[in-house]
Amino acid sequence: MKNIKFSAIAVLICSFMISCTKEVQVLEPKLTGLYKYNSAIVPVAVDLDGNGVFNTDLTKESGEECVWDNYWDWNDSEVVLAEGDITCGTSSAMAVAPYVFDQKNKTITIKNSEGSGQLLTNVKLGYDNNYKQTLSFTHFENKYNQNVIYYFEQVK
Numbered sequence: 001m002k003n004i005k006f007s008a009i010a011v012l013i014c015s016f017m018i019s020c021t022k023e024v025q026v027l028e029p030k031l032t033g034l035y036k037y038n039s040a041i042v043p044v045a046v047d048l049d050g051n052g053v054f055n056t057d058l059t060k061e062s063g064e065e066c067v068w069d070n071y072w073d074w075n076d077s078e079v080v081l082a083e084g085d086i087t088c089g090t091s092s093a094m095a096v097a098p099y100v101f102d103q104k105n106k107t108i109t110i111k112n113s114e115g116s117g118q119l120l121t122n123v124k125l126g127y128d129n130n131y132k133q134t135l136s137f138t139h140f141e142n143k144y145n146q147n148v149i150y151y152f153e154q155v156k
Contacts, residue, residue: 031074033073066084070083081094108137134153134154
């Protein structure tokens with residue numbers, strides 16, 4: 001009987017030690033990578049295509065499919081905006097610009113050739129349910145006269 005009790009206690013101690021020493025690897029999302037638009041949300045619904053249907057997701061409005069098909073390729077120091085399969089009639093690399101990512105303040109400043117920049121706020125990096133990396137940010141768009149929250153999914 002003592003051997004059975006000793007064996008049971010030894011098994012419990014071993015399983016406790018194994019479960020306590022097991023490390024879970026947590027992957028911190030990084031900005032670098034190739035992203036594609038998932039959605040572009042505005043607080044006030046719009047009807048850009050004049051079909052009488054108002055949407056808060058700009059990607060559901062027809063007429064700008066070539067924009068929502070574009071890719072954002074973030075490397076360590078610059079971002080490349082490139083066309084997807086639906087072309088807007090411009091070159092495949094439509095824009096290349098240096099940027100500064102401020103993780104503490106959750107901002108990205110994209111510099112243009114004149115030295116001024118566009119400020120992207122509320123920058124968030126994470127993962128979706130399929131473990132694909134995600135990126136979102138807010139930017140005020142004069143075209144819509146409101147903030148747009150852009151959501152992206154990393155494609156590689």
